[in-house]
Each structure stands twice: as C-alpha cells, then as structure tokens.
Amino acid sequence: MAQRLRCPTCQRAIQWSEQFPYRPFCSDRCRLIDLGAWLSGKHAIADDAAQAAEERAPGLYEPPER
DSSP: OOOOOEOOTOOOHHHHHTTTTTTTTTSSHHHHHHHHHHHTSSSSOOOHHHHHHHHTTTTTOOOOOO
C-alpha cells in the first residue's frame, strides 16, 4: 500500500508511488519552486552560531567576521 502525503509546496495530496515521479512533490513545477526557495535563502537550515546569536539578541543577528 502506497503512503499518502501532501506536496510540500502546494499541499496537493499525492501517493508515494511511481505515479508521482517527482515525489515528495506533485510535479516538476513544485519541485522547482522549492529549489528556488532554497537558492534564494527563503529556506535555510540554521547553524549553531545563528541560533546562539538569536538567543542573545532576537532580530539583531550579525554574521561573524571573517
């Protein structure tokens, strides 16, 4: 039995099966929208330095000097 889930981009219900080759996305369009969000910085995985800075001064994060 195929697992049912929702497309992370548009929330359309899909099944984890060969019928949806772009899974977990419902289409290539939704896959590319998600990729664009990662590349533009809308999606990001916080690192420990960013979390620590946010805890010290919420909203005032400055990246470390290089």
